[in-house]
Amino acid sequence: MSSVSEDPDTGIPPAEVPDLPPPHAHGFWSRWVFSQDAKYIALQYSGTAIAIGLVALVLSWLIRMQLGFPGVFDFISAEAYYQFITMHGMIMVVYLLTAIFLGGFGNYLIPLMVGARDMVFPFVNMLSFWVYFLAVVVLAASFFAPGGPTGAGWTLYPPQAILSGTPGGTQWGIVLMLVSLILFIIGFTMGGLNYAVTVLQARTRGMTLMRMPLTIWGIFTATVMALLAFPALFVASVMMLFDRLLGTSFFMPALVEMGEQLSYGGGSPIVFQHLFWFFGHPEVYIVALPAFGIVSDLIAVHARKNIFGYRMMVWAIVIIGALSFIVWAHHMYVSGMHPYFGFFFATTTLIIAVPTALKVYNWILTLWRGDIHLTLPMLFALGFIVTFLNGGLTGLFLGNVVVDVPLSDTMFVVAHFHMVMGVAPIMVIFGAIYHWFPLISGRMLSHRMGLIHFWVTFIGAYAIFFPMHYVGLVGVPRRYPDISASFVPDSVATLNAFITVAALTVGAAQMLFLFNVAWSLARGRKAGHNPWRAASLEWQTPEVPPRHGNWGEELPLVYRWAYDYSVPGAPRDFIAQDDPGHRASWSHVP
Amino acid sequence: MIVAASLVLIVLFSVAFHLVSPWWWTPIASNWGYIDTTLVITFWITGAVFTAVVLFMAWCVFRYRHKPGRVAHYEPESKRLEIWLTALTALGVAAMLAPGLVVWNRFITVPDDATEIEVVAQQWFWSYRLPGADGQLGSSDVTWISADNPLGLNPHDRLGADDVVIDGGDLHLPIGKPVKVLLRSVDVLHDFYVPEFRAKMDMVPGMVTYFWFTPTRTGEFEVLCAELCGTGHGYMRGYVLIDEEAEYEAWLGEQLTFAGLPAGEGVQVANTAEPIGGSDP
Numbered sequence: 086m087s088s089v090s091e092d093p094d095t096g097i098p099p100a101e102v103p104d105l106p107p108p109h110a111h112g113f114w115s116r117w118v119f120s121q122d123a124k125y126i127a128l129q130y131s132g133t134a135i136a137i138g139l140v141a142l143v144l145s146w147l148i149r150m151q152l153g154f155p156g157v158f159d160f161i162s163a164e165a166y167y168q169f170i171t172m173h174g175m176i177m178v179v180y181l182l183t184a185i186f187l188g189g190f191g192n193y194l195i196p197l198m199v200g201a202r203d204m205v206f207p208f209v210n211m212l213s214f215w216v217y218f219l220a221v222v223v224l225a226a227s228f229f230a231p232g233g234p235t236g237a238g239w240t241l242y243p244p245q246a247i248l249s250g251t252p253g254g255t256q257w258g259i260v261l262m263l264v265s266l267i268l269f270i271i272g273f274t275m276g277g278l279n280y281a282v283t284v285l286q287a288r289t290r291g292m293t294l295m296r297m298p299l300t301i302w303g304i305f306t307a308t309v310m311a312l313l314a315f316p317a318l319f320v321a322s323v324m325m326l327f328d329r330l331l332g333t334s335f336f337m338p339a340l341v342e343m344g345e346q347l348s349y350g351g352g353s354p355i356v357f358q359h360l361f362w363f364f365g366h367p368e369v370y371i372v373a374l375p376a377f378g379i380v381s382d383l384i385a386v387h388a389r390k391n392i393f394g395y396r397m398m399v400w401a402i403v404i405i406g407a408l409s410f411i412v413w414a415h416h417m418y419v420s421g422m423h424p425y426f427g428f429f430f431a432t433t434t435l436i437i438a439v440p441t442a443l444k445v446y447n448w449i450l451t452l453w454r455g456d457i458h459l460t461l462p463m464l465f466a467l468g469f470i471v472t473f474l475n476g477g478l479t480g481l482f483l484g485n486v487v488v489d490v491p492l493s494d495t496m497f498v499v500a501h502f503h504m505v506m507g508v509a510p511i512m513v514i515f516g517a518i519y520h521w522f523p524l525i526s527g528r529m530l531s532h533r534m535g536l537i538h539f540w541v542t543f544i545g546a547y548a549i550f551f552p553m554h555y556v557g558l559v560g561v562p563r564r565y566p567d568i569s570a571s572f573v574p575d576s577v578a579t580l581n582a583f584i585t586v587a588a589l590t591v592g593a594a595q596m597l598f599l600f601n602v603a604w605s606l607a608r609g610r611k612a613g614h615n616p617w618r619a620a621s622l623e624w625q626t627p628e629v630p631p632r633h634g635n636w637g638e639e640l641p642l643v644y645r646w647a648y649d650y651s652v653p654g655a656p657r658d659f660i661a662q663d664d665p666g667h668r669a670s671w672s673h674v675p
Numbered sequence: 676m677i678v679a680a681s682l683v684l685i686v687l688f689s690v691a692f693h694l695v696s697p698w699w700w701t702p703i704a705s706n707w708g709y710i711d712t713t714l715v716i717t718f719w720i721t722g723a724v725f726t727a728v729v730l731f732m733a734w735c736v737f738r739y740r741h742k743p744g745r746v747a748h749y750e751p752e753s754k755r756l757e758i759w760l761t762a763l764t765a766l767g768v769a770a771m772l773a774p775g776l777v778v779w780n781r782f783i784t785v786p787d788d789a790t791e792i793e794v795v796a797q798q799w800f801w802s803y804r805l806p807g808a809d810g811q812l813g814s815s816d817v818t819w820i821s822a823d824n825p826l827g828l829n830p831h832d833r834l835g836a837d838d839v840v841i842d843g844g845d846l847h848l849p850i851g852k853p854v855k856v857l858l859r860s861v862d863v864l865h866d867f868y869v870p871e872f873r874a875k876m877d878m879v880p881g882m883v884t885y886f887w888f889t890p891t892r893t894g895e896f897e898v899l900c901a902e903l904c905g906t907g908h909g910y911m912r913g914y915v916l917i918d919e920e921a922e923y924e925a926w927l928g929e930q931l932t933f934a935g936l937p938a939g940e941g942v943q944v945a946n947t948a949e950p951i952g953g954s955d956p
Contacts, residue, residue: 236906251906452735479721488714491873494901572870576697
């Protein structure tokens with residue numbers, strides 16, 4: 086590369102590659118089904134994820150009905166209960182949260198926020214969605230297969246996952262689950278390569294890495310992590326499929342099942358756990374980092390203030406991403422692995438709390454001395470901070486190896502991970518939908534319905550999961566369809582009934598949200614251009630909603646970071662990233 | 676205003692719930708009070724952080740909510756503040772981690788005078804084995820398992836002859852004596868979990884895991900399985916009874932030894948004066 090020099094006045098480098106138009110659709114199929122436009126693929130991903138997520142929501146109702154009122158609902162047998170919890174967990178973690186953050190928000194926002202016309206590989210992007218769709222179909226098919234879906238728990242630990250004592254273990258359930266995961270990972274890899282390469286290669290002129298919005302930093306880092314972590318799950322799934330179908334013994338030692346010697350021998354169940362959590366722990370941050378990024382932007386826009394400590398926030402995302410690869414065995418403190426591992430993994434796990442805490446401080450320091458507009462995205466962002474803080478702090482119990490011993494495999498763990506990677510990221514998803522719906526549809530979501538949705542969801546979710554920690558503290562194990570035991574006082578049953586009522590209510594509030602989306606698409610107030618007065622690039626497109634190719638004739642040029650809010654002396658309280666005008670006084674502004 | 680008040684109420688509710696709700700851990704029955712202490716330290720530190728952060732947030736929302744004419748302060752970052760906050764957080768984390776690691780070290784260091792006993796799990800019940808007069812457990816393997824030999828004891832190992840085998844019954848242990856619990860599973864993962872003991876560990880087919888504890892209180896304690904093991908997982912229950920020494924000895928005297936079972940008939944009791952492995956079977 087020769088003589089690429091910046092324009093001395095604006096700092097904008099000259100164009101290195103010609104601005105080529107993305108592929109155009111030529112008919113019904115290529116426009117509405119096999120679309121190659123990232124914005125449309127984003128909606129396909131999100132729609133599919135939310136649809137299968139509704140199945141997970143119904144499953145959570147069934148789980149709670151059993152726990153709150155054991156014995157009342159005859160159709161929920163122990164078998165069915167295990168199938169419900171397994172499918173609920175797997176759908177929520179992989180098929181909803183991962184898919185919607187990366188496939189949904191990633192696809193919609195990456196090209197728009199970095200100033201690209203589309204993803205760099207539009208065809209592969211289209212393929213990515215359809216393989217994901219196939220994975221969801223295979224997963225859903227297991228509900229109708231002989232024996233039903235697998236009931237092995239979302240962790241799918243062998244040997245039980247492929248033996249007859251577990252629902253779907255020797256029938257179709259586990260096979261369809263593993264095939265679906267393999268498909269998901271293939272689909273994700275195609276999408277993930279696209280997101281990473283687009284961020285690295287297709288940013289418009291002036292959009293340096295340190296000028297990118299934190300949303301993109303979060304999604305980009307999570308994508309790179311997913312590309313490194315999912316292969317471990319891929320390998321584990323393939324090996325377990327071989328153990329199940331071909332009689333190999335990757336994870337199967339010699340064992341006796343119901344008095345009968347099986348022909349397995351020489352495999353190790355613990356190796357599966359290492360592979361699973363080598364994927365599984367980064368997975369937590371694959372969901373959390375996009376949420377961290379998005380919520381940073383929501384807070385900055387709606388508090389009319391730059392995100393506090395942007396550079397530190399970027400580095401915190403990158404450091405958390407890297408550290409999350411060396412903490413996985415904190416899920417295995419009582420697995421029977423070598424006890425010395427406990428020292429190492431407890432230390433790394435608690436170290437990761439430091440950059441994470443710093444992010445929480447910086448969100449709140451962004452609110453401090455801000456101009457806080459209590460819009461729906463801001464309310465959900467506040468809800469996120471409370472639930473994430475709560476769930477993050479209980480992580481310090483479970484990460485600290487010896488404290489984990491009495492708490493592991495109890496309802497405390499269930500409460501912790503729902504608060505930190507269930508409720509908190511979902512708060513961000515809702516905040517993000519309320520924030521970007523005007524860009525996607527050109528209309529605002531109803532504020533009144535949104536307020537009801539927010540308060541019921543936030544207070545309700547807290548009422549579900551905060552008391553649940555104490556059920557675990559009493560000693561109630563997780564994955565028990567009936568929690569009565571000699572040491573469990575009767576009052577726990579009352580508390581469980583209360584939690585169930587709260588859960589059903591929160592679930593019902595989501596129906597109001599879906600109605601709000603449908604209603605507002607047709608009747609919502611027209612949003613106009615940039616209704617939140619945001620500085621980042623996605624709101625600066627010539628048309629709202631942005632058309633195919635995003636940017637009209639000319640790609641935008643970027644002169645500043647995404648956070649020039651309330652700059653002293655500026656004519657308005659924000660300066661768009663592509664605005665060459667007023668220069669900020671602060672010397673470190675990127 | 677409503678938002679700020681709600682945030683304050685969430686803090687008040689959480690603290691009040693923690694302090695006055697009736698739901699707390701079961702009275703401890705083992706030496707692992709250290710674990711409870713570490714847990715309480717963690718509750719105090721995390722509780723203080725939660726309270727401080729959410730209250731500060733509530734104050735910000737109240738004080739800096741939008742009013743006509745308000746302009747946000749412009750300050751992109753403050754290195755000093757960020758370094759201070761990082762240092763304070765690191766200190767708090769260290770205050771939790773250090774006692775945690777010290778107690779973990781105790782947890783994994785079994786005292787020399789601990790008696791080895793064995794818990795065997797299978798779908799979906801518990802069995803136990805106690806060493807006989809020789810104080811040692813004989814070897815075992817899943818390949819030896821049959822209807823006559825439910826725990827898979829090695830019929831050629833003389834050390835196993837006097838082992839007490841409790842197939843599906845309750846376990847008794849004497850109070851005040853440290854026990855190293857060897858954990859074995861014959862089929863899938865299980866986890867031997869007695870809430871009052873605080874300690875627990877998974878049982879993994881193909882290997883022997885362990886934990887140790889000293890019972891400190893007599894009584895009947897329910898055993899649960901804490902690692903999903905199939906449809907019967909929630910109903911895989913049993914009891915451990917902690918007895919005074921005399922009661923324990925009386926109970927022990929009534930139990931069958933392996934040599935008394937059909938599969939163990941041919942095994943002779945080992946002479947413990949001989950070095951282990953010193954004689955061919």
